[in-house]
Amino acid sequence: MRRMRLTPAGIRYAFATAITGYALVGVFAMTGLAGQAKPVNTTGAYSAAQATRGKAVYSDQCLVCHGENLEGVVGPPLTGDDFLGDYGGKPVADVIQKIQGTMPQQAPGTLTHAQATDLAAFILQSNKWPAGADLTDATATNATLPAGKAAAPAAAATNTAGLPTVTASANLAQFMRAVTFPNANIIFNTQLYDPGKEKPKMPIPYDYVLWGKTVYYGWEAVDEAILALRDTSPMLLLPGRKCQNGRPVPIQNADYQKTVKDLIAFTDKLWAAAQTRNQEKVSDLSEELNNTCANCHKIYRDVQPGGKLQSSSAAGGIAQDRCNPNPTIDPNARGL
Secondary structure, three states, X not given: OOOOOOOHHHHHHHHHHHHHHHHHHHHHHHHHHHOOOEEOOOOOOOOHHHHHHHHHHHHHHOHHHHOOOOOOOOOOOOOXXXXXXXXXXXXXXXXXXXXXXXXXXXXXXXXXXXXXXXXXXXXXXXXXXXXXXXXXXXXXXXXXXXXXXOOOOOXXXXXXXXOEOOOOOOOHHHHHHHHHHHHHHHHHHHHOOOHHHOOOOOOOOOOHHHHHHHHOOHHHHHHHHHHHXXXXXXXHHOOOOEOOOOOEOOOOOHHHHHHHHXXXXXXXXHHHHHOOOOHHHHHHHHHHHHHXXXXXXXXXXXXXXXXXXXXXXXOOXXXXXXXXXXXXXXXXXXXX
C-alpha cells in the first residue's frame, strides 16, 4: 500500500476537522444531557426562596380547598401517593400548567405564571424533595415527578352475571332529601322564574353551592333535574333500603310500586315540555309533579296515629309510623 504524505496545509486541515468533530460531539452530548429527565426526588428542582413565596400564595389562595398540610379537603391531596397517582412520572411543567390554567377554583386563571411556578416549588418542598437552583420553564420541562404506587382496585360486589351490584346505603329519607327533593324543587321553581332568563351571579362572599349554580343553570339545570329524577327514581324500589325509622321500605306493596312507576313515567312528560323551552308549559306540569309525589306521601309518609289498623309502633306518630300504610286511607283507593 502506498504511503500517504500530508503537506503542512493538509495537516492543519485534518487537525481543524478533528477539532470540529470533537466539538460537535460535545455539543450533541450536552444537548442530550439537557433534554434528559431529572427526577425531582434526587435532583434539586426548585429554590427555597420560591417555595417560601409559594407557601404565602398557597395560604391565601389554596388552603381552604387543599388543607393546611396539603392533605386535600375539597380539592385533592397535593402530597404522597394520591398526588403521584395523578402526576407521577410527569414533568413539573404539567403541575404549573394545571395551577395557572384552572386554579384557584373560585377564580381560575387569575394566578400569574410566576405564582404558579412558586406554588409548584412549595408542593415539591412539601413532598420533602430537595431544593436547588430556581425552577424555570426549561428545568420544569425536564424535572419529573417520581412514579406513584399503583392503587389496588377495590373489589366490587357482583351479581350472577358478574356485574357490579348496587346496594342501599342511605335510608329512604336521606335518599329523598339528597336526590329527589332538590331536583324536584328545580322543576317547582319554574313557577317563579323563567329558566331562559336566569343567570346567577358569582356569590360574594364565595360559596361552593351557590358557585355551582353559576356554572349549570337555566334550562340546562331543568334538563338535568328531570334526567336525575328519571334515572334515580327506580332506586326507590331497591331491595334492602330502610325507612328513617328502621322499617323496611314497602317495595313489595303494589301501591308503593305504582307510585314509583308513575313518577318515572311522568318524567317523560316533563322532558317533552322542557324541550319546548316554554316556562308556562313546565310550570303547569309542576303541580302535576307535586300530586304524583303526594300520591305516595299520603299513604306512606304522612301517616297519622290512631285506629286499629295503625302500625304497631309503641309511640305512634308521623316519624315512627312511616312506611306502614296510612290507616286513614282506604286500602281499596290506594295507587291513586
